[in-house]
Amino acid sequence: MAKRARLIYNPTSGREEMKRRLHDILQRLERGGLETSTHATIGEGDATLAAADAVERGFDLIIAAGGDGTLYEVINGMAEKAVRPPLGLLPLGTTNDFARAMAIPRNWEAACDLIVKGYTRPIDLGKVNQRYFINIAGGGSLTELTYEVPSKLKTVLGQLAYYMKGLEKLPRLRPIELFIKSKEHDLHEEVMVFLIANSNSVAGFEKLAPDASIDDGLFDVFILKKCNLVELIRVVSAALRGEHLNDPNIIHFKTDHIQVTSPDYVQINLDGEFGGTLPCVFSVLPSHLNIIVDESGNSSYRSKHGVIR
Numbered sequence: 001m002a003k004r005a006r007l008i009y010n011p012t013s014g015r016e017e018m019k020r021r022l023h024d025i026l027q028r029l030e031r032g033g034l035e036t037s038t039h040a041t042i043g044e045g046d047a048t049l050a051a052a053d054a055v056e057r058g059f060d061l062i063i064a065a066g067g068d069g070t071l072y073e074v075i076n077g078m079a080e081k082a083v084r085p086p087l088g089l090l091p092l093g094t095t096n097d098f099a100r101a102m103a104i105p106r107n108w109e110a111a112c113d114l115i116v117k118g119y120t121r122p123i124d125l126g127k128v129n130q131r132y133f134i135n136i137a138g139g140g141s142l143t144e145l146t147y148e149v150p151s152k153l154k155t156v157l158g159q160l161a162y163y164m165k166g167l168e169k170l171p172r173l174r175p176i177e178l179f180i181k182s183k184e185h186d187l188h189e190e191v192m193v194f195l196i197a198n199s200n201s202v203a204g205f206e207k208l209a210p211d212a213s214i215d216d217g218l219f220d221v222f223i224l225k226k227c228n229l230v231e232l233i234r235v236v237s238a239a240l241r242g243e244h245l246n247d248p249n250i251i252h253f254k255t256d257h258i259q260v261t262s263p264d265y266v267q268i269n270l271d272g273e274f275g276g277t278l279p280c281v282f283s284v285l286p287s288h289l290n291i292i293v294d295e296s297g298n299s300s301y302r303s304k305h306g307v308i309r
């Protein structure tokens with residue numbers, strides 16, 4: 001019997017590829033034995049409602065088509081359900097950090113074929129207060145730019161829009177005062193930015209958390225201590241090369257539970273979206289979701305099995 005899939009797509013994602021491709025995508029999935037119905041999101045939060053609805057209606061799998069923002073909303077609709085169907089990804093957004101971390105192809109035909117094959121892998125999710133994230137959580141002025149870049153600009157400029165906004169903001173970055181508590185550490189620091197990574201691929205910083213694994217039951221926590229502009233630029237460029245872990249301005253550790261509070265007003269960024277404000281408790285939900293991946297193609301599998309990337 002054909003499987004029933006629910007395709008939840010953001011028609012405004014990336015360069016609006018879904019609008020042109022929908023017919024071809026449905027045909028390819030259908031040929032592969034997936035009877036697919038669709039939900040086009042109409043605005044913020046809609047993908048969360050659509051995903052929760054798809055779980056309740058008993059679809060065999062859910063497909064999230066769009067960028068990291070759409071994926072974030074979809075997992076938030078699924079995470080609290082008792083039974084969660086596998087999740088396939090069509091990475092058609094401006095930023096697809098998570099799909100890249102899982103080696104899911106950006107090419108729509110290859111991504112559809114992978115979904116049809118249906119090889120799944122359990123992954124951890126991050127829980128923060130009553131929300132969930134799949135890739136990364138963070139706070140500090142640097143992270144705020146991800147939701148300051150207007151959607152129209154992103155459609156035209158893609159990833160470049162973030163870098164432009166980042167440069168514009170650099171001279172205005174201010175440290176925040178944080179209290180960080182975990183089993184491993186009890187810290188009181190002035191910090192520029194803190195990041196809690198679930199996967200190893202973050203906004204162009206593919207070497208940020210080189211040994212972070214999506215199914216190790218742990219977060220990789222990075223704290224960039226208060227520093228001046230020159231040091232900040234040095235650390236950021238070291239992070240781009242994966243050479244930041246021994247930097248004296250960086251605190252790095254692994255944990256499955258961390259509490260962060262601050263006397264300041266600090267916004268939290270979850271997978272690139274606004275995720276509320278501090279105080280927050282972050283915890284790992286181990287192997288909480290099954291993601292459809294290439295049998296031999298995800299990065300962790302490759303590194304574990306010694307295949308050259």
Ligand SMILES: Nc1ncnc2c1ncn2[C@@H]1O[C@H](COP(=O)(O)OP(=O)(O)OP(=O)(O)O)[C@@H](O)[C@H]1O
Binds near residue numbers: 011273
């Ligand atoms: N019909 C719509 N019109 C405008 N915005 C929408 C619509 N549907 C969903 N959205 C919002 O668009 C945001 C960005 O979506 P998505 O991540 O898929 O695209 P993107 O191009 O990669 O952008 P980003 O880089 O911000 O993630 C989501 O947070 C979602 O709330």
